[in-house]
Amino acid sequence: MSKRAADNNARKRATTALPDSPPTLEMVAKEAGVSIATVSRIINGTAKVSADRKDAVEAAIAKLNFRPNAAARGLALGKSNTIGVITQAIDSPFYAEGLRGIEDYLQQRGYTALFMSGNWNEADEERCMSELLSRRVDGIIIFSGRLQDRQLATYAKQVPLVVSGRSLKAPNIFSLPVDDERGALLATRHLIELGHTRIAFIAGILDHPDASLRFKGYRRALADAGIAHDPKLVVPGDFHEEGGVEATMRLLKSGHKFTALFCVNDQTAYGACLALYRGGLNCPRDISVVGFDDLHSSSYRVPPLTSVRQSIRVLGESSGAAMLQMLQGERPDISLPQVELIVRESTAAPRKE
Amino acid sequence: MSKRAADNNARKRATTALPDSPPTLEMVAKEAGVSIATVSRIINGTAKVSADRKDAVEAAIAKLNFRPNAAARGLALGKSNTIGVITQAIDSPFYAEGLRGIEDYLQQRGYTALFMSGNWNEADEERCMSELLSRRVDGIIIFSGRLQDRQLATYAKQVPLVVSGRSLKAPNIFSLPVDDERGALLATRHLIELGHTRIAFIAGILDHPDASLRFKGYRRALADAGIAHDPKLVVPGDFHEEGGVEATMRLLKSGHKFTALFCVNDQTAYGACLALYRGGLNCPRDISVVGFDDLHSSSYRVPPLTSVRQSIRVLGESSGAAMLQMLQGERPDISLPQVELIVRESTAAPRKE
DNA sequence: ACACCGGATGTAAGCGCTTACAAATTACGG
């Protein structure tokens, strides 16, 4: 609709004098007295061009303040130099750190990241996929989404996929699982070594894979130490602060004794600490608390939170790296650093009764 | 580069059998036995089309799993339905909340937000602008950037701008300033009303406008109450947790007595609380602390932080709304809710000596 | 029965860019 576009610009120009339609290759070519092919070649360095013309063109570009139209280039090239990224919520501190890693990595390599939030539900996530596909992104990175493996495999037929924080084998998909079980094991074992035996666990959403793997690690640590697992000490949460508060309140009210609390993630731990505080309990004197993720702000909590580090930032960078490798046609050979326990001040030996 | 694009697709198909080149309008038209114009009209509802053809086309679309190519449409229409958003860091909890507001608002109205981080420096911010302009976004929202007013005014000639958290008058720019001074006044007055007279202030970066407005509010509250302002009690920070820690340490070491601490933002307050804890001081018993921004996690701190709320989320939504109004050619009539003080448990009356 | 009209379709141009291919220019060797 050239006509409409032109009309539009004309109208705008007339009304507000503002968005002058941006310069095009053609204008630059005319200004510099060369053909548009030459201009294109100079911009992309696609071929040798005589020095004088080059100067003329560069001058014209500067004068007109020309910027190539990415849409047109994308159309001609059949690629957008854009990587779509789907998370659950852009404002979750957890995802935000990952996004940062992705953005940093991609931006330095000439790619742009396009972020979208799935809002913890499948329908929204599909909407995101659809939008990204429509924009013809070159690849999509999914941060532990809620889409079924089967659906992902289907999408992978249309675009390369990197799935972070999840294990999934399928053609055109690369997954970067986090060692949740080992992290949970480390955390729980740390509490056991401090002398705790009554260790409660605040889980995430029941059927969530991360949650169940962490639960598994928790149980294994207990078993390894010969401590009987008490189901009464396991309560569900929601991966958010609020869930941590509620779960802890429930635990406290239930009357089941415990001296330590392992939380499925840091946000849950934040909530737990608040609930303990409300209950007049001191962390770590009365109850030790361990989180998982080691969010940036965890080291600034009062007291600083002991947590399992799995640098989300690195996860993000690695996802970006894996995607770029896939785009080169290589099989990604990326691996994540091991999870590790960061001991701070929210854990201590249990109080002598 | 039709040739290259075609080659590319052909190659890919041959090698990996994966990214089959996506269906086009033309394919749909052929499949349905109509012209591409008809297909386009059905997709966009641009004109009346007989029912039987419509059914045929819809069937073809479903069968081929067709999704219009956004780049091609953008090129034809001369607009991208995309709004660029520049922040300092996507992983800062402050900006993340704003981004969420923008994303929510725009997405519901058929727009997509494209986020980029300026990393607190002008060069990166310019790079972002350049990239967004190249992508021909329909408008750009800037969250309290570091670009000079003059530069912004220049950019505004090419694209409509909304500048949040900052006051700036210029054609094609709409700014949404936050009432920093009043917020700081409220916070400081609250401390005074509790009985504090020795109130320290941890500032942000020296020349930052937000910081100086908040400083102004702080001084005004003191003046209103007839309390002399002691420059010794004002120390710089960096808007981050670390700056809060350091500033507080310095304050503590200086030996200048104070019973309350007003921090330029919540992150700084988090750091301050940690430093107090390290110094064996209890908040609020020994020292009261107030922040600014009321981040989501502030209500989950131990103790929950008293803070000035200026919902960033709403700021984001409002920015989106203003941008859409500008795009309609209207002058935005958006205004922000008043800042308000949220009193929690990090403030109390000063301890009797 | 015929010219005419309004609405549903189709045809084709153009959005800004890249690049295959042709044309024009330059540099050589004889």
Added chain:
DNA sequence: CCGTAATTTGTAAGCGCTTACATCCGGTGT
């Protein structure tokens, strides 16, 4: 100084889409 090869440059087609304009259709009025 000319023919030919090696460059540099220009021309034009095509990427997938929208829409102005032409075409075609059945239905009216007379």
